[in-house]
Amino acid sequence: MRGVGHYLPDRIVPNSEFETRLDTSDEWIRSRSGIERRHFAADHENTSDLGAHAARAALADAGLEAADLDAIILATSTADLTFPSAATMVQDAIGMQSGFAFDxxxxxxxxxxxxxTAxxxxxxxxxxxILVIGAETFSRIIDHEDRATSVLFGDGAGALILEAQDGDGSAADRGILASDLNSDGRYRDILYVDGGVGTRDTGFLRMQGKEVFRHAVEKLAETAETALASIGLSGADVDWIVPHQANxxxxxxxAKRMGVPMDRVITTVQDHGNxxxxxxxxxxxxxxxxxQIKQGDLIVTEAIGGGLAWGSVVLRW
Known part of the structure; x- marks a missing residue:
């Protein structure tokens, strides 16, 4: 990991803002999700704009220029357009005129x-x-009249620069040590957007919350433990879990299933939402x-989303 950075839109949306139009409350949202506030992109801000801001922050943190990059991989479900990729838009925005970029x-x-993949x-x-970015404007695909889902999501972007370095092939190396990826399309109907090219409409996010919760608790600990076990490690060796911030x-x-105390878990869900x-x-x-995160720390990241798709990465900072 050569550098890291992030960007959040200026507009902060506290839970109290939802109380004016939905049958909900700050206490209800906090108790069920832990979320206190989130950020929404301005009308003129697209996903690629957020990604470009995060990219510049990561480059500054690394002391690099855009010309030093070989590639950009951008993870998103809310690209600006059907095509071209948001990654190529970020590539242009930061002045990177060589290499390749894709979503x-x-x-x-x-x-x-x-x-x-990187x-x-x-x-x-x-x-x-390689510059790896996660950027989203989920405020554009949530149904703002849906009490169950509209309060959960926010907009933002984060970026990480991966760089090749020599190592001895052991768990003491810095960088990515192991990963585990999974998907199961049988569960696609419990978390999806009811629009797209086939419907000629952007659509809205739809979720069966209880089912998603059940799968998440089961699958996230399992994928993290699988990745750790592949390099002879366990939850006891982990300095930080940096999980997908959903709930x-x-x-x-x-964390409980992995035997890792919450004081070794990075949480931002209260400030950013999902x-x-x-x-x-x-x-x-x-x-x-x-x-909190320092060089040499062993970190596990894990996430689950629509598809269902889930996985984990073990890395040493």
Whole structure:
């Protein structure tokens, strides 16, 4: 990890704002999700704009220029247009005129998928330095009249720069040490957007909350433990869990199953809500800025999203 950065839109939406138009309350939202506030993009801000801001922050943190990058992989479910990719728009916005850029779509698990893809490209020599971004504007696809879902999501972006370095192949190496990816299309109907090219309409996010919760608690701990076990480690070896920030109860249940106390879990859900593919890189950047994450720390990231798609990455900072 060479550098990390994030960006949040200026508009902060507290829970109290929903009380004016929905049958809900700040206490109800906090007790069921842990969310206190979230950020919504301005009308002129698109996903690629958020991603470009986060990219510049990561480049500054790394002391690099856009020309030093070989590739951009951007995880999102809310790209500006059907095509071209938001990644190519970020590429242009930051002044990167060589290399390649593309999007990855695995909903909330998108950043884990993008990080795993970037690592594979580095290991096979296709690139040496890759900017991996998670960026979302979920405020554009939530049904603002739906009490169950509209209060959960927010907008934002996070970015991480991966760079090839020599290691000895052990768990003491810095960088990505292991990953585990999964999907099961049988459960696609419990979390989806009811629009797209086939309907000629953007659509809105639809979710069966209880079912998603059940799968999340079961699958997140399992994927994290699988990735750790593949390199001979367990929850006891972990310095930080940096989970997908969807719901504080899911985060707490996953940590408990892994035997990791909550004081070793980075949480930002209270301030950002669920930012889908952006939530893990956002939390990594915030965790570093807070002074929690330090060089040499062993970190587990895990996420689950529509598809269902889920996975985890074990890395040493």
């Amino acid at each position: 990855v779509q695995a909903v909330c698990a998108g950043f884990v998928y993008a990080l795993t 690592n594979a490209m580095i290991l096979t020599g296709q690139a040496r330095r 504080i109860r899911i985060i707490q249940a996953t 930012t889908s593919a952006a939530s893990i890189p956002l939390a990594l950047s915030v965790g570093k800025a807070r002074g």
